[in-house]
Amino acid sequence: MPQLQGCDGERPTCRRCRLQPPRSLEPCTYSHTPVGGTVSLQVEESMETMQNRIYELEHQLELLNGQDPSKVFVEEPYSSQRFQGLTPESDTWDNHPTQFQRTAVLPDLLPRSLLVAVALWATHMSANPLAESVYSEEELLARTVHHVARDIAAGGALPERMLHMIQTEVLLSLYYLDYGRLLEANYHRAGATSLVFISGLHQLSASSLQNIPIQMGANLRMEMINAFWSVLLINNYCVAASNTPSSMPYDAPISTPWPTHFPNVATSSMLFLDEDGVAGHSPLTLLAKASIRLERTMYFTARNSGICASFLLGCNYRRGLTPALTGAGLPLPSEFWEIESQLERFRSRLPTVDIGHPTDQISLVTHAFVNGAILCLHSPYINVYAEARSKCLTAASCVVARLADAHLTEWEMVDPVLGPLLAAVADVLIANLTHVPQASTGLQAILSAMQTLARLSPLIQQYLTITQQQYTAAEQSLGSFGLS
Structure with missing residues (x-):
């Protein structure tokens, strides 16, 4: 088949078309069907939902076609299926995947960088990329890096917004670490650490947690605690793998309760000061202590x-x-x-x-x-x-x-x-x-x-x-x- 001018013919997507200026990241139009491997229906549905939402965000003006942007193009009832994360770190963050799955398709509730990062990990965890995927794993990575810088620059004082940025940086750091790209892994774990300390998540004592508005719910409080320890874990992972200094200040006073997998446990009684204790702590706490x-x-x-x-x-x-x-x-x-x-x-x-x-x-x-x-x-x-x-x-x-x-x-x-x-x-x-x-x-x-x-x-x-x-x-x- 004759190649188009400027196209290198690389499959499944043309690298030159995708990466050279103006860096549009638009995939090549050649069709491609991966060989071997399967993905579960659950992961497939989650990936399709995420990627469709990403595509809408990238082409919002074209898709709306003059309609009211405030309209939400979703149908009820929402899916009740839960996205099952497979990595050990997946249960250290969002305790309610169903809630995340619902908000992922609503406009402006989740930043683009986090949506694309989740789609990136869904693709990474899959046995085989979907044949009908809009973006490849490489493209999703490029988009995540692109959008996280913009989302952080846009800022926002809401705790949820800062948690989203921290989570995106953690997902990026862990992704790069898994691929052995230690320079990028360290870069993003340093970014996550900075956001954690700027947000004061290292000092979530019982008194400070009580100051969080009740309407934000107990789930947000738990996510704030888990956010700090997730960043500490990725920091210590990178230290072990690359021998770079810790991004966590050694003299920083830490009063954040230890993380827990048990929603009925009073985490405020499990403070960081209890370094040697084991009894009553969750497996995640023991992992954090060991790291x-x-x-x-x-x-x-x-x-x-x-x-x-x-x-x-x-x-x-x-x-x-x-x-x-x-x-x-x-x-x-x-x-x-x-x-x-x-x-x-x-x-x-x-x-x-x-x-x-x-x-x-x-x-x-x-x-x-x-x-x-x-x-x-x-x-x-x-x-x-x-x-x-x-x-x-x-x-x-x-x-x-x-x-x-x-x-x-x-x-x-x-x-x-x-x-x-x-x-x-x-x-x-x-x-x-x-x-x-x-x-x-x-x-x-x-x-x-x-x-x-x-x-x-x-x-x-x-x-x-x-x-x-x-x-x-x-x-x-x-x-x-x-x-x-």
Whole structure:
């Protein structure tokens, strides 16, 4: 078929037509039918609703054709189907998907950036893009980035409006993180953090929550609490994956209650000050606490050891510190032992992974965070004090044991932070192949888990590739010394 002038013929859409000036983002007119895979009817209906609404917003003047813009082109009754999010973060935000689904088709109630971000994630979670979709995933991403800047610039004092902007930034950051695009992920998590502190969501004490107008409802109060902790989680995810400093100020006074999945629980009694408590807290709270442990441990390690506390490539363990670097004979700082005691106590109080819920990732990721923090704390000191190696191997074994209880093949989505966390465990096991006989068995379990999950997350695939390269190099090194 002869190509149109200026069209590169790329399928399913023409990149030149879509991305070059004037950047209209209009798709090429070639038809395209994806091959393989299916999507559920529920996801398909949600995607169609969102994309139709986006199309109306983009072409509002043309669609109205002189009619009254205040008219709403919807029919009742509204759909009662709930959109089932699959990522662990999906239940940390909007507690009422049906309410969101209804407002999504009403004019001017939700900003364009959030609508497009939801459609972007619906497309991303689908096994296969819809053949009749107006926009591809790449186009939805470009539109989300475009509209979020405009929506933030437009501003708005309403709490709901600010929550929408924060949610859009979180969705963008998590999307980029899942694809391993860490620069963009960090950019948008910094934006979300700024919006959270500007809005005062870090100081939602019981008294401040009572000042929220009653007509706004309890749902808004819960969403404001969840908004803060969702941003904290994405912040700590990015810190673990990219070794960039936290966007959360260390000296910021935080009085926001811990998040909860239980609507009848008085969240005001679960304040941030209760850092070590486990009983009565929701799985999301335990995940937030565990991620805080890792982020603070990485900060301590980088500040005191002089070594990059990065989970990237798991560089800490193999390098380690020598007595010369810490000062031969000098004791470890008292803060080190305080952090160790807190980590050990918190890990001992965590509930075990519930085998009855094999697809529950939150418990697994929580345990991985805590044990990752223990690895981060002790790995630089393996040449300084005798127990450091044993502490690291115990933490690695705990993660391997939790993986054995998880039915990874049943997962439809995966938390991308498992990429750097599992890679750090693998690095410890690779470094101890000659010291501990069972290290090889544990390493194979980690590699097998990463191979299973890599199909669901490009970030995990990146870490799997790096870990496999390290393993191959270690085997070759051992072989050259006749130790394999």
